[in-house]
Amino acid sequence: QSALTQPASVSGSPGQSITISCTGTSSDVGSYNLVSWYQQHPGKAPKLMIYEGSKRPSGVSNRFSGSKSGNTASLTISGLQAEDEADYYCCSYAGVYVFGTGTKVTVL
């Protein structure tokens, strides 16, 4: 099972919105509504931000939202803040669990 494809980097200014894509296939992202997103700051463990494509866990800012269309899932961060600078990974069920290649978000 190949890793899901994410852009290597995305950047934006404070207050702007950015979107990170996560492209899979009809065997993973396109087949199951089980896409989750994780935020990882340097040297830290990943943190769950979105699950089942668009649901936010308790305690996660509503500036984070998720969606899916076909074989591509997306994570949008609105009102970008300095603390959002981190790596982001998507994950999908595909019989096993497949993670994305990761996206480094830079706040300019």
Place this chain on the structure above:
Amino acid sequence: QVQLQQWGAGLLKPSETLSLTCAVYGGSFSGYYWSWIRQPPGKGLEWIGEINHSGSTNYNPSLKSRVTISVDTSKNQFSLKLSSVTAADTAVYYCARAAITMVRGVIAANWFDPWGQGTLVTVSS
């Protein structure tokens, strides 16, 4: 609030067996799957495998021949063993709780949370 604390040897020689344990504090051990996930330095995440409280396991096919995940429900702990390690197994290893749901008659995780603090395992001669 559930917390995961993990430990194990951080430096191994090629061909040795990696052994890590993760303890679960503050929550139910049943009703979830318990996973191991690794991250090579500077790279992305790779799911290794999972186990539930009954001992039912699922493994990543790419590692299945070398991986054993076990559980000790009396201590709310689960463990990872990876045999015949090479430099390619150098990574930060994380344990994580997986919430499960039923998809087309199959149990699957819909998220991983929380995660352990991570253990850097280096394989070097």
